[in-house]
Amino acid sequence: MKANLRSVRKYRNYSIEFKKQLVSEFESGKYSVPELGNLHGVSSTSIYQWVYKFSNFNQKGYRIVEHKSSSTKKVKALEAKIKELEAALGRKQIMVDYLETMMEVAKEELNIDIKKNFDTSQSKSSSKKK
Numbered sequence: 001m002k003a004n005l006r007s008v009r010k011y012r013n014y015s016i017e018f019k020k021q022l023v024s025e026f027e028s029g030k031y032s033v034p035e036l037g038n039l040h041g042v043s044s045t046s047i048y049q050w051v052y053k054f055s056n057f058n059q060k061g062y063r064i065v066e067h068k069s070s071s072t073k074k075v076k077a078l079e080a081k082i083k084e085l086e087a088a089l090g091r092k093q094i095m096v097d098y099l100e101t102m103m104e105v106a107k108e109e110l111n112i113d114i115k116k117n118f119d120t121s122q123s124k125s126s127s128k129k130k
Contacts, residue, residue, distance in 0.1 A: 014042070019050040026051060032071045 022040065025031050026047070033051070037044045103114045 020054050022047055023051050023054045027055060032074070034071070
């Protein structure tokens with residue numbers, strides 16, 4: 001016996017506030033249309049339709065054209081920033097290694113313990129007097 005199944009509606013309904021929010025994010029230049037589509041799980045075609053419907057630029061008579069090269073420029077700029085931050089991190093790590101080596105040398109040759117020892121007992125002068 002065959003079950004009585006209804007077909008599931010495959011279309012999603014989005015609120016007008018959500019649509020306007022995506023359009024404002026696109027207009028601010030933070031995200032491109034494909035990035036917004038990936039972030040929110042919406043097709044690029046739908047976002048472009050919302051841009052033409054709700055965009056402030058569209059009301060003023062401007063036409064919005066997004067070039068693919070602009071998103072590749074963003075990616076290249078972000079990759080350059082990542083390389084710059086990785087280089088800064090590498091320099092800091094070298095400095096940390098140098099300072100740790102200097103602390104070990106001070107302990108071995110000069111008998112100066114720069115690192116904190118948490119398991120040492122308190123000095124007698126810091127204890128409460130009776």
